[in-house]
Amino acid sequence: LAKTTQPISMDSYEGQEVNITCSHNNIATNDYITWYQQFPSQGPRFIIQGYKTKVTNEVASLFIPADRKSSTLSLPRVSLSDTAVYYCLVGGPSGAGSYQLTFGKGTKLSVIP
């Protein structure tokens, strides 16, 4: 089972780019990397998913190096509304219809005006 490590917290000023890195040294070949955002009193919300290299959507980019032992979520020009906890999830099929997945402990991002 992949173990994930993320920073506990980060602070950023409005308008800056924020990069949150997740380490997953023993990621399996079939594992995907997914990031979720969670606001207080809400369920997590999907941000982005990737397998390797770089993925970009309308809200974020995900950078995954060739060895896939880490991944970096990049949030461009953050605003106060981006203050939330960000979770890294590593998981994939483990054979015979089963799967394994591990949520990181989350990074609390505080955006400062």
Place this chain on the structure above:
Amino acid sequence: SAVISQKPSRDICQRGTSLTIQCQVDSQVTMMFWYRQQPGQSLTLIATANQGSEATYESGFVIDKFPISRPNLTFSTLTVSNMSPEDSSIYLCSVSPSGRVFETQYFGPGTRLLVL
């Protein structure tokens, strides 16, 4: 995407009692997932609920403690049985349109349970 609702949104219960949490999805999905999130902690998958078959439980979770029903493709329930204060948590359900938990999931708002 999918819109998910949960009932109740929160509850305070006495130890030794049981609580059933309902999860309703606005579209038909094959698999639904139940998670526990202890205060200030990450999410832990409890079980996968597949319509028409027994739920599959993750290590550390058993059916006697967390029985699950999946009567149709839009609804599931999780019961927390014989509760103790250690069961105080947020319980969330989720769905994955692809049917695979490691792909995009949509989560409900959660049920906040406090056991006294």
